[in-house]
Amino acid sequence: MHQTFTKKDIEKLNIQGLDIIEVQKQIDRFKTGFPFLEIINYATNDKGITVLSPEEADIYINIWDGYSRSGHSVVKFVPASGAASRMFKDLFEFLQRKSESPDNDSISIFFDNIRAFAFFDDLNSACVSKKGEDVESLILHGRYKDVLEVLLLKNGLNYGGLPKGLLKFHAYENCNRTPVEEHLVEGALYAKSNDGGVTLHFTVSPEHRQLFKELISTVSDSYERAFGVKFDISFSEQKKKTDTIAVDDNNEPFRDGEDLLFRPGGHGALIENLNDLSADIIFIKNIDNVVPDKFKDEEAYYKKMLAGYLVDVQSRIFGYLKLINSGVYSREELLEILYFLQDKLNVKNPDTKYLEDAELVLYLQKKLNRPIRVCGMVKNVGEAGGGPFFAVNEDGTVSLQILESSQIDLDDPRKKDLFVKGTHFNPVDVVCGVKDFNGEKFDLITFIDENTGFISKKTKEGRALKALELPGLWNGAMSDWNTVFVEVPLSTFNPVKSVNDLLRKEHRS
Incomplete structure (x- = not known):
């Protein structure tokens, strides 16, 4: 049964940039919930998470240094909205x-x-x-x-x-820095182009945008002089069309007076902002995961390692896709590509042995020609949040995914056991390749799994409501990307969840 909306409701939907069909889907989702994902196993160092030796890490850092000096465009994307x-x-x-x-x-x-x-x-x-x-x-x-x-x-x-990005986190001899400033310094260390340009993009709340701009205008010149760079800094806000309707306990639209209530769709909504960026490589890192200068060399080392690893894997993908598109290839070459897909990208399909060559080519093209992300993974120390798993996709293939506990049926003893035994944790340390082998940008919206999301219980002025969060940015919003996990040390993960976290040695300069 479809919801009846008043003329005033429809006017509000138009203002939000939503249509009735989309809102009805959201209301239906409250009624049906989101299906759990089928997980096969958790990813480990033996299977699914690559561990690089220091010698290998140095090779990938050199690859990144060469790539970033070769005229490629690089952006550092920092989700920074929300109050602290x-x-x-x-x-x-x-x-x-x-x-x-x-x-x-x-x-x-x-x-x-x-x-x-x-x-x-x-x-x-x-x-x-x-x-x-x-x-x-x-x-x-x-x-x-x-x-x-x-x-x-x-x-x-x-x-x-205020948002975390504008709070003073780290004390130095001559100044005190906010996370925004620390991200500027980070960008200069590992995201600098051959002409000295450093491009950063912050997603901010509308009410804080001017404060971010004022801070940047005050400090950017001094950091440019100190690091010999030129910053190109932009901002965007979570789009109103990604807000989701709230409902009451009966799954009827929640009303604030006579008005429908909409809520931000969670960090998954930022896939729209990411999709608006045009760059060859995009780093993603949360606003509060920053360290003082004495720890930055190690941090930059691993960022460049991840980026070099991505560039190397992506270049192999591009080479294979060009070979397939040429139409001139052998059965042995197709099998080589299949083994690369299985072993390097961890995409498994039990049915490939039944595919004829023409079908195999189409399968390989589809699975290779996608955005790619290399995600740093740290050893699990009991942090709340997502972890790396092998999950079954809608088409029956198995691939690596970052999953939250709410996406896994913890009432199933086997799956709960897999979740509990997971060896690694997602620190949101991601490097993305968002262009295809012809240099054309992927439409990232087409790679979202709409069946992954979250329903949470909230209150407004003492009244209970249910809120709908869109597929998370590094969960369902990137579900259909090629995904590679590489282990990074725990020392690269230093979020500030509580003010007292700033007293830890990792935040003392």
């Missing part, structure tokens, strides 16, 4: 409690180390301005919550309302 409120969850909760003094380890650690944070000087000045005393004086008088109000709320530094 979750980073200060414990501090916000303390503000709401009756206790006036630190009442758990997290709060005590924060105040005991408050001078170590890169934002301390700004906080200290703001406390003097807003509260009439410096931070240490306020703490001495038991006014802990006054300090937090200045740090987190709008009439102070507003760190609870």
Whole structure:
């Protein structure tokens, strides 16, 4: 049964850039849910995750250095939207409690180390301005919550309302840097073109776009001089047409008054933003996974290794596709291509042994002529999030996928066992090749698996609702890409989920 929409509803749909058919599909999805993916096994160092020796890593770094100096276009894509409120969850909760003094380890650690944070000087000045005393004086008088109000709320530094990219993460002798600045420096180290150009693209929230632009305009000249580069920096926002309708517990459209409620479609919506970029190679890295300069050489080393590995694999794919397109090839050459698909790209098809040569050629063309991503994988240390698995695709083939726990039927003992035993974790360390062997850009939208997504429970003003997230950017949105996993050390994964993470040695300069 299809939903009935009012004239006002349809006007809102038009504003969102959605049509009734699309919204009806979303409502139907709430009713049916998303199917679990069939997993065959988790990827390991023995099968599915490549481990490179130092000598091999150096070879791929040299490949990348040569490629990046040869006139190819490179972009660093950084998802940076959303407020940092979750980073200060414990501090916000303390503000709401009756206790006036630190009442758990997290709060005590924060105040005991408050001078170590890169934002301390700004906080200290703001406390003097807003509260009439410096931070240490306020703490001495038991006014802990006054300090937090200045740090987190709008009439102070507003760190609870700003995105992570604009917060001061790392302290240096002569300056303190935000994640945005650290990404500029990173770009200069591994994404520089032969003419010294470094191109970065940040996805931001509309309300923060101007703040990002102001920061970039303030700092970019000094970093260009320091690293001998020229930055080309652009921004985009998550498109309104990727917002999804919210429903109530009965799967009826949730209304805010008389208006339909739409919510952002999750990071999977950013495939649209990625698709708008035109580049030969695109690096993807989250905004909060940055380190100070003393750790950057190691980080850049592994980024260049992944990129060189991608360039090498992609060049072999391009060579095979040109051979197939020439129409002049032997049975032995077709088998060589098939073995490459199976062994290097980990794409398995039990039916290939039954295919005639003409059918095999079509199969190889289809599987090779796709976007490709090389994803760094770290050893599993219990982090929440996705991991590398062999999964069954809609066409019956098996390939490598990054899957979240919600995509796996954990009520099935065998699959739960596979999920629990997974040896590696996805740190969102991705290098992408998005052009075909003729140099034409792929339409990335056509490679999304629409049957992968997430339904979550939320509230609005105390009312329960269900929200729909689109297939995740590195999950379903890249489901039909060629995927290669390469192990990288845990030292390359340093996200900041909580403010106290900034006290770890990896974030101390």
